[in-house]
Amino acid sequence: MKITGVGRAALMALGIAILAGCGKQDAQETDMQREIGTYRAQDGTLSEHLYVTEEGYVQGFTGQEDTCDFQITVAEDGFYDLKFRAAGLGGYKENRILVDDISVGNLVSSTEEFEEKVIKRNFLSAGEHKITVEGYWGYITLDSLTVLESKELAEDRELDVTLSNPDAGECARRLMSYLADQYGTNFISGQYCDGGLYGHEMACIFKATGKFPAMVGLDMMEYSPSRVANGSEGKSILLAQEAWEKGAIVTMCWHWNAPERYLTGQWYSGFYKDSTNISLDDIMSGKDEEGYQLLLSDMDAVAKELQTLRDAKVPILWRPLHEASGGWFWWGDCSPDSYCKLYRLMYEKFTKEYELDNLIWVWNGQSGQWYPGDDVVDLVGEDIYAGNHVYSSQINKYMEVEEYTDTRKMVVLSENGCLFDPDLAIRDGAMWGYFGTWGGEFVTKSSTLNIWSEEYTEEAMVQKVYQHERVITLDELPDLKTYPIREDVN
Numbered sequence: 001m002k003i004t005g006v007g008r009a010a011l012m013a014l015g016i017a018i019l020a021g022c023g024k025q026d027a028q029e030t031d032m033q034r035e036i037g038t039y040r041a042q043d044g045t046l047s048e049h050l051y052v053t054e055e056g057y058v059q060g061f062t063g064q065e066d067t068c069d070f071q072i073t074v075a076e077d078g079f080y081d082l083k084f085r086a087a088g089l090g091g092y093k094e095n096r097i098l099v100d101d102i103s104v105g106n107l108v109s110s111t112e113e114f115e116e117k118v119i120k121r122n123f124l125s126a127g128e129h130k131i132t133v134e135g136y137w138g139y140i141t142l143d144s145l146t147v148l149e150s151k152e153l154a155e156d157r158e159l160d161v162t163l164s165n166p167d168a169g170e171c172a173r174r175l176m177s178y179l180a181d182q183y184g185t186n187f188i189s190g191q192y193c194d195g196g197l198y199g200h201e202m203a204c205i206f207k208a209t210g211k212f213p214a215m216v217g218l219d220m221m222e223y224s225p226s227r228v229a230n231g232s233e234g235k236s237i238l239l240a241q242e243a244w245e246k247g248a249i250v251t252m253c254w255h256w257n258a259p260e261r262y263l264t265g266q267w268y269s270g271f272y273k274d275s276t277n278i279s280l281d282d283i284m285s286g287k288d289e290e291g292y293q294l295l296l297s298d299m300d301a302v303a304k305e306l307q308t309l310r311d312a313k314v315p316i317l318w319r320p321l322h323e324a325s326g327g328w329f330w331w332g333d334c335s336p337d338s339y340c341k342l343y344r345l346m347y348e349k350f351t352k353e354y355e356l357d358n359l360i361w362v363w364n365g366q367s368g369q370w371y372p373g374d375d376v377v378d379l380v381g382e383d384i385y386a387g388n389h390v391y392s393s394q395i396n397k398y399m400e401v402e403e404y405t406d407t408r409k410m411v412v413l414s415e416n417g418c419l420f421d422p423d424l425a426i427r428d429g430a431m432w433g434y435f436g437t438w439g440g441e442f443v444t445k446s447s448t449l450n451i452w453s454e455e456y457t458e459e460a461m462v463q464k465v466y467q468h469e470r471v472i473t474l475d476e477l478p479d480l481k482t483y484p485i486r487e488d489v490n
Helices: 170-182 200-209 236-245 280-285 289-311 336-353 395-402 422-428 459-466
Strands: 028-030 033-040 067-074 078-088 093-099 102-109 115-124 127-137 140-149 190-192 215-219 249-253 316-319 359-363 379-384 411-416 435-437
Touching (some): 067 140, 078 102, 093 115, 115 395, 170 359, 200 459, 236 249, 280 289, 379 395
Parallel strands (some): 190 215, 190 435, 249 316, 316 359, 411 435
Antiparallel strands (some): 033 140, 067 127, 078 115, 078 140, 093 102, 093 127
């Protein structure tokens, strides 16, 4: 449920010339990168509502119809960084960057001061290209675009696959070993499906491709005590057991419904900040002691359910407290410090008190400021909803996620809307360990018929992905119950 709504290829030696648009500058060396040229926004092609300020900046961005286009020409195929200089009006703002009308990342302006933000490693073929800044959460002041030759992808950090829990069980160590062996070479396919391995989305994928995903995504949402109090019955534990026994990998998130005391809207929307009045800052600082105890009680309830999977030796890619930096969930409506305290509290409680040694901890808070620490994270992920029919590798975000950690951990696409093109990902070096497509409209056209929805991913692309030689499907998984354990996982 997306509640809102985004191998290493060697670089070529590039000889690049960029012409047109906003005025060409001589290429120069900048911070070990070859700078091609800087182009003023005021000289770009501006849509109707945009205007140039007295200072020579561009303003007026509000929505998707507001665009500033830079026209460039590249002499040879290669990878390029796009560095924008912009400031947010009223603080944090986020807008889309497109290359030839295809989304490649977001321009985040975090303050009212001018900042330089880089969309890294964009592959451009020789010829003309259009670089677009498109309004999304607009209200920015845009100064310029600088184009640079991309740096070569570094391989100087050894991959860290040691599990954070020193008491991790055998099943978790075997799964982690398999993930590590595939990383950088293959992509493990995954699909969120409330019905488990034989749910509606799975049937739809099989009908379109003849394949089942290797990984099943489930949600612990219905086990939240405030939902149970309103009649919810969780099925994810049984579905997880079933999927594992059929040979699949299981990942779980938790859309954590806040305790009833804090619900202000519809009870079933209790994971949204807009449906609650909970203050995690007050709870984690000690100002709301009752709230602290209520959160502990909620964690107790979910941990007891997860013990069933531990006892059955079912390893889980556990992804709690996701998408925090977006602020749409109550656990993200707080300071990063309070969030990290809650994450670490859950980690300590689950691993020590409840001895959940079957969990592999997946973090995707979506911003390095919210990273709780290498000692409590095994995999780092990103949830990306790039748009309709956007098959780009999302290499810029992949590289950003790599830098969240002090070590080099495996990077996964923990949620996605449309699929990415594996060939583009291999070319760009965006070797996502696995992907986990969200369910519903991202897969099916109908809630009752197994008809593929073309809205986000065209059927031809899902066929290409699931039949690709570098994409692992259910039938290609080994017996993970006996998979050899790597020495560096222990």
